[in-house]
Amino acid sequence: MSGSATEQLSRVEARVSELPDRLQSHINRARIVGRELSELFGADAQRVDLAIAGHDLYRAATDEELLDAANRRGITPGRLEREQPLLLHGPLAAIWMADEGRIADKEVLDAVQHHTTFAPGLGVIAASVFLADKLDPDKIERRPWLVTVDQLARSGNWKAAVKAYIQALDAELKEQGVTPHPLAQQAYDTL
Secondary structure, X not given: OOOOHHHHHHXXXXXXXXXXXXXHHHHHHHHHHHHXXXXXXXXXXXXXXXXXXXXXXXXXXOHHHHHHHHHHOOOXXXXXXXXXXXXXXXXXXXXXXXXXXXXXXXXXXXHHHXXXXXXXXXXXXXXXXHHHHHOOHHXXXXXXXXXXXXXXXXXOOHHHHHHHHHHHHHHHHHHHOOOOOHHHHHXXXXX
């Protein structure tokens, strides 16, 4: 890592301060949930907090901006990312955190990169970030099925909570005619 954890977090928070208020509010709520979950899961709370602070740095970008940024950063979007450019916001945030945030912690960067879909081989830090993002109280209010995921997470069973989220979202996306991300299914299968 480059610089102290405090310096790294300060760089990320400075970038977060440029985001729209609604997104800053979501990040703050997710950080609170992340602190709670990291304790329940036995994850390093400081690393989880750093990842959550930076997970949505590109969430406010338009589809065109995301595709342009991916091109500039050397990401070749697949078919699914071209159809749903919002899927690029995690990978782009991870690149920003590595380059401008000067963060070298692979688990933190992986957690940011895969906070939307999860992925096979990820552990407790990524699970804490993934679930904290999804269990923002405002999101639970909009999606009542998240109550079950929240209960599983609060019981300390991060694997069951991640699986329950992926399964429920998969059903919701299929109902909407949207293709679920294959990484999510692979993660589900490996958990």
